[in-house]
Amino acid sequence: MYGTGERAVVALDGLTADFANGTFTAVMGPSGSGKSTLLHCAAGLERPDGGQVLIDGTDLGPLSERRLTVLRRERVGFVFQAANLIASLTAEQNVALPLRLSRRRPAPADITAALSEVGLAGRAGHLPAELSGGERQRVALARALVTRPAVVFADEPTGALDSAASRQVLALLRGLVDRHGHTVVMVTHDPLAAGHADRVLFLADGALVDELAGPLSAEGVAGRMARLEVAR
Ligand SMILES: Nc1ncnc2c1ncn2[C@@H]1O[C@H](COP(=O)(O)OP(=O)(O)OP(=O)(O)O)[C@@H](O)[C@H]1O
Numbered sequence: 001m002y003g004t005g006e007r008a009v010v011a012l013d014g015l016t017a018d019f020a021n022g023t024f025t026a027v028m029g030p031s032g033s034g035k036s037t038l039l040h041c042a043a044g045l046e047r048p049d050g051g052q053v054l055i056d057g058t059d060l061g062p063l064s065e066r067r068l069t070v071l072r073r074e075r076v077g078f079v080f081q082a083a084n085l086i087a088s089l090t091a092e093q094n095v096a097l098p099l100r101l102s103r104r105r106p107a108p109a110d111i112t113a114a115l116s117e118v119g120l121a122g123r124a125g126h127l128p129a130e131l132s133g134g135e136r137q138r139v140a141l142a143r144a145l146v147t148r149p150a151v152v153f154a155d156e157p158t159g160a161l162d163s164a165a166s167r168q169v170l171a172l173l174r175g176l177v178d179r180h181g182h183t184v185v186m187v188t189h190d191p192l193a194a195g196h197a198d199r200v201l202f203l204a205d206g207a208l209v210d211e212l213a214g215p216l217s218a219e220g221v222a223g224r225m226a227r228l229e230v231a232r
Pocket of ligand 1: 030
């Protein structure tokens with residue numbers, strides 16, 4: 001619930017979802033349906049005023065702010081629509097940041113491994129301005145992966161990319177799940193993006209109203225979305 005009194009908004013209502021290890025889930029729904037709120041609650045960025053969130057078996061509810069911050073830093077990866085890289089740092093320095101924040105000494109091999117996973121080992125010394133938009137988003141993904149998180153949350157990760165760069169990022173996310181056993185939860189408006197997932201959750205008015213499980217296609221996702229729109 002956001003706000004109080006007449007301005008109170010119930011952003012999520014009686015929603016239960018689990019995201020199994022090694023799976024790729026897309027979350028779709030109309031604007032205002034609660035997608036970002038679900039992502040923020042599941043990632044420990046916001047505390048729901050009811051219900052329970054578990055990451056890797058840890059209940060986030062009882063954690064102090066400090067312990068929640070540490071868990072988020074070490075067990076959760078984030079990718080947003082904008083890559084949000086630090087302009088004065090090279091790709092590898094940007095990727096090393098989460099480890100520095102955890103006061104861990106970044107091992108060069110870990111940074112190289114994260115950049116290799118996104119196909120950018122050859123761009124380690126480049127500044128963000130020297131990279132394409134798609135490459136910058138892939139550096140952001142490497143930065144999300146470098147701590148070996150239990151789950152990566154992506155909020156419209158291809159929203160600012162052209163179709164070729166989008167396809168590359170989506171293929172990469174798919175590969176991370178298939179080849180490296182990562183767990184990905186992605187909010188998207190794009191049926192093409194959702195078509196890369198194993199499962200799509202459809203939200204409306206803060207509730208889970210439908211679910212589609214693989215094998216998925218962009219057409220299948222778009223068709224289900226259209227039917228849900230008509231049903232409303
Ligand atoms: N900080 C906030 N304060 C008050 N209300 C909020 C806040 N954030 C979200 N809401 C409300 O909660 C509901 C769910 O918002 P949310 O951002 O989760 O939706 P969404 O599905 O991600 O939307 P979009 O696709 O437009 O990003 C909306 O009605 C929104 O107006």
